[in-house]
Amino acid sequence: MKKIITVLLSLAVMFSVFAGGAKEQVDMTGSVAMVLSGLKTDQAFNQYTYEGMLRAASEKGIKTAYKENVTDAEQVEVIRQLAQQGYEIIIGQGGQFGDSLATVAKEYPDTHFIFSVGKDTYGLPNMSAATVSYSEAGYLGGIMAAHSTKTGKVAMITGVFYANQAQMRDSFKKALHDVNPSIEFTAIETNDWSDTDKAYNATNALIAQGYDVLFPCLDAAGAGVAAATDDSKNKAVLVGSVADYAETYDCKSAMGSVTFNWEGLGYLEATGELTDGKSHVVGMAGNGISAIYNNLSSEGVAAVEKAKSDLSAGKINIPD
Amino acid sequence: MRTKEKIIKVPFIGDLIYSSGHTIVGILLGIFTGGLLIAISGVNPFLAYASMFRGAFNSLQSFSNVLVRSSPLLLGGIGVAIGIKSGVWNTGIEGYMYIGAIGATIVAIPELGLPPIIHILLCFIVAxxxxxxxxxxxxxxxxYKGVNEVTATIMLSYVAIYFTNWIVSGSPLAQEGAYFPMSLPFAKSSLLSILMKGTSLHPGPFIGLLMCIIFHIILKYTPFGFRTRMLGHNPFAAQYAGINSKKQIVITMVIGAMLGGLGGAIEVLGLKHRLYMEFVTGVGYESVAVALVAGGEPIGVMLSALFFSILKVGGATMSIETGVSSSMASIIIALCVLFVIGVGVADSKRLKKRDEKDPGKKTLSFKMEEAVK
Incomplete structure (x- = not known):
């Protein structure tokens, strides 16, 4: 028994030494913390925005912290914990963080909070919002799709129609209509951003119904759409969004993609350039989105380029 | 008094452990193995555990996080534990939480002009x-139909989860133009009050603790509790003694579901003040682990729910401060559960073998098993 007590006491002493030793004075000037709804290795916006923060940290020498896979129940607790630790900028990466950021922002008026992939600042001076332009991306994707369809049937596949995805769908539909009003359009949700099987099966179902252009707006599940279009034996092609489908998923049937510069968004957020209490939408002008061409016809490429300049000139009316 | 017979031999640890402390031994082994994994991932396990400890106990605020996180685990855990006592696996807590939260949402959104206490109670009752x-x-x-309850409850949980997804994205209760599927905000009178400024501490954990005590008394000292325990120990004997086992099974499952529903309602009324998609990801299944570690005992649920919450809250701090993967806390929880079960199985095998070898000592093991029951 004495031996057990001795061992336990020794462990307790070691434990308290380590516990005490971990406390040290750290310069928190410009420090940034990011909370992620998924994993920092998801090959989607969690990973790329996180990498943007890391680039900002290495360039500016600022302290960073992150917490990945933050569930709904722990959001407020984690954000508050980071505010207590003195991080000057706290970024909530994902539409689900808005309310929680606002709750903690009210308690810590001297800390800056950024609601990423959202546009609501909750009327708080220390809360900003930032996202890429889903509207511009949808419009450019729509032009590509309209110039790729042979059956005149185009489909969009997404996880869930949040406000951003709904905006993307509307501008995509507008682009289809601007090119050819008779194009038939449908939009479906798989209810999962990462389930490749679900995305694969949903795509096959759409192809069976005659849809020959698929426009996925997904995270890792995009691989399922890419695989299904490649397996369709030229019955369907794909116009990617968010990621470069030809490069990321080795999709042979990709006509082109409208990529989101998540890394750039994460970088901008972490550098403190967006902490003005306003809502920021980073589009083509801010290098937030880019059009990539793969198998798109020269006519299609020219149409996309024209759409880009028209959008920049404000000739096309899409909500942002 | 502990005797030599209560000691089990564990490789490399030897005679150090008392067989009556399965849970403690299992938890210690889980923490130790978790430490090894942390070390393999390149982080000093002592620093990581120290950071976990700080995250849970550094201040009243940190401990309030532990209490908040324990709320659904307490109610879910007791719901599963009652099932275990009556011999059924009520593994549908996740689904009950979603359905309960939907019920609470329906009455929490409109301004009913009720005093807060009445509005909150109405939300609880509907949930x-x-x-x-x-x-x-x-x-x-x-x-009545002999359908396996584990299959039925898990399948129904999926239905509940997808039903919630629809409620927060396509129903009239959904918030339009939201950046994440969520319901409309709740009326102020339906919100649980915050008990400590600068924290999210609401009355939920205390309701959970109270429920554990109430159900401890019910199971131990009432005819209903006796019937439940008898059904769990020996369903044939219970039936022979005149207990309507079918009715008892339905009642215990409904009670478990009601507790799960209450847990879900408290989460939405106390934390986010809206119904969100996936607002309790996996918490219902963790409740099963809570009840398992507690051995199906309501008082044990109090301890194991708090222990799980300490790991979860401390795990978040550990992840932020040391860079250990965010899933490590879940891995440690899983290891603890596995070791608690494993040590229990190993010990009962040891006792069985010993009884076979030396029938003279059977009385002692019988007494111990009775004590455990």
Whole structure:
């Protein structure tokens, strides 16, 4: 028994030494913390925005912290914990963080909070919002799709129609209509951003119904759409969004993609350039989105380029 | 008094452990193995555990996080534990939480002009009613149709989760133009009050603790509790003694469901003040682990729910401060559960072998088993 007590006491002493030793004075000037709804290795916006923060940290020498896979129940607790630790900028990466950021922002008026992939600042001076332009991306994707369809049937596949995805769908539909009003359009949700099987099966179902252009707006599940279009034996092609489908998923049937510069968004957020209490939408002008061409016809490429300049000139009316 | 007979031999640890402390031994082994994994991932396990400890106990605020996180685990855990006592696996807590939260949302959104206490109680009652009805389905199927309750409850949980997804994205209760599927905000009178400034501490954990005590008393000292325990120990004997086992199974499953529903309602009324998609990811399944570690005992649920919450809250701090993967806390929880079960199985095998070898000592092991029961 004495031996057990001795061992336990020794462990307790070691434990308290380590516990005490971990406390040290750290310069928190410009420090940034990011909370992620998924994993920092998801090959989607969690990973790329996180990498943007890391680039900002290495360039500016600022302290960073992150917490990945933050569930709904722990959001407020984690954000508050980071505010207590003195991080000057706290970024909530994902539409689900808005309310929680606002709750903690009210308690810590001297800390800056950024609601990423959202546009609501909750009327708080220390809360900003930032996202890429889903509207511009949808419009450019729509032009590509309209110039790729042979059956005149185009489909969009997404996880869930949040406000951003709904905006993307509307501008995509507008682009289809601007090119050819008779194009038939449908939009479906798989209810999962990462389930490749679900995305694969949903795509096959759409192809069976005659849809020959698929426009996925997904995270890792995009691989399922890419695989299904490649397996369709030229019955369907794909116009990617968010990621470069030809490069990321080795999709042979990709006509082109409208990529989101998540890394750039994460970088901008972490550098403190967006902490003005306003809502920021980073589009083509801010290098937030880019059009990539793969198998798109020269006519299609020219149409996309024209759409880009028209959008920049404000000739096309899409909500942002 | 502990005797030599209560000691089990564990490789490399030897005679150090008392067989009556399965849970403690299992937890210690889980923490130790978790430490090894942390070390393999390149982080000093002592620093990581120290950071976990700080995250949970550094201040009153940190400990309030532990309490907040324990709220659904306490209610879910007791819901599963009652099932275990009556011999059924009520594994549908996740689904009950969603259905309960939907019920609470329906009455929490409109301004009913009620005093807060009445509005909150109304939300609780509707949540428990919704979840109770939901729980009656697998209860009826198990009791009267012989359908496996684990399959039925898990399948129904999926239905509940997808139903919630629809409620927050396509129903009239959904918030339009939201950046994440969520319901409309709740009326102020329906919100649980914050008990400590600068924290999210609401009355939920205390309601959970109270429920554990109430159900400890019910199970131990009432005819209902006696019937439940008898059914769990020996369903044939219970039936022979005149207990309506089918009715008892349905009742225990409905009670478990109501507690799960209450847990879900408290989460939405106390934390986010809206119903969100996936607002309790996995918490219902963790409740099963809580009840398992507690050995199906309501008082044990109090301790194991708090322990799980310490790991979860401390795990978040550990992840932020040391860079250990965010899933490490879940891995440690899983290891603890596995070791608690494993040590229990190893010990009962040891006792069985010993009884076979030396029938003279059977009385002692019999007494111990009785004590455990």
């Amino acid at each position: 428990m009613l919704f979840a109770g009805l939901w729980g009656a389905i697998p209860g009826y199927l198990r009791a």
